[in-house]
Amino acid sequence: MPDRLEALEKLAAAKPADVFAHYGLAMALAGAGQAEEALAEFEQVLSLDPNYTVTYFQMGQALEKLGRTEDARGIYQRGIEVTTRLGQAHARDQLESALELLR
Numbered sequence: 001m002p003d004r005l006e007a008l009e010k011l012a013a014a015k016p017a018d019v020f021a022h023y024g025l026a027m028a029l030a031g032a033g034q035a036e037e038a039l040a041e042f043e044q045v046l047s048l049d050p051n052y053t054v055t056y057f058q059m060g061q062a063l064e065k066l067g068r069t070e071d072a073r074g075i076y077q078r079g080i081e082v083t084t085r086l087g088q089a090h091a092r093d094q095l096e097s098a099l100e101l102l103r
Contacts, residue, residue: 004028012041019049027058035062053083053091060098073102 008025015021026041042059045052056079063072076099083092 005032012044017048019045019052022048023052023055026055030058030062035065038062039066051082051086053079053086053088055079056082057091057094057098060095064102069102073099076102 005025005028008021008028012018012021012025022041022044026038026045029035029038029041039059039062042055042062045055046059056075060072060075060079063069063075076095079095080092080099083089083095
């Protein structure tokens, strides 16, 4: 895993405007249990493309793992707003379910 993480870190550094590179790195970091580092990458993804909707769910999950329930609620709500605006019903439903579990 460290080799994969290192490769993804290099890719994201080499392509700072590449949403997919940062999302891939965020997912790898989250999978490696590095939720804080993953959050920074998820934030980078959303700063590059706030319509990259899969990020909202994954970021919310990372926030939950860190015990940051209120922040997770906020990111799920933001994701619901974006997916509603974009007409992405399946993604919206997933975010609504995650939000409901926090109530």
